[in-house]
Amino acid sequence: MLKGPPWPAGGAVRNGDRVLVASLEVAGTRAARARGVLGRPRLRAGHGLLLPGARQVHGFFLATPLRVAFVAADGVVVAVSDLRPWRLSRWVRESTAALELPTGAAVRVGDRLAAG
Numbered sequence: 001m002l003k004g005p006p007w008p009a010g011g012a013v014r015n016g017d018r019v020l021v022a023s024l025e026v027a028g029t030r031a032a033r034a035r036g037v038l039g040r041p042r043l044r045a046g047h048g049l050l051l052p053g054a055r056q057v058h059g060f061f062l063a064t065p066l067r068v069a070f071v072a073a074d075g076v077v078v079a080v081s082d083l084r085p086w087r088l089s090r091w092v093r094e095s096t097a098a099l100e101l102p103t104g105a106a107v108r109v110g111d112r113l114a115a116g
């Protein structure tokens with residue numbers, strides 16, 4: 001089992017009193033995690049993909065840029081990367097999951113994310 005914050009698929013992710021993700025998808029297998037959002041036109045506002053266990057993500061074959069929040073087990077954002085196609089994010093040791101979000105999503109280092 002891949003580790004990461006215990007957020008349920010289809011649920012919401014909050015950043016304080018704001019809903020960051022209204023509909024969460026969880027990539028629960030290594031194959032789904034490697035695929036990520038590849039082959040999709042773009043993530044819509046309010047949608048996100050959680051990659052449990054991810055400490056780094058790639059943008060190979062990505063159609064559009066996205067924002068990636070690297071999250072510790074307690075839900076604290078430890079790094080944010082604006083990933084462009086054909087790029088590789090930095091390695092984030094403290095991360096237990098990566099949350100792929102639409103470009104411009106309102107998340108920053110130090111935010112505490114939670115289900116709900």
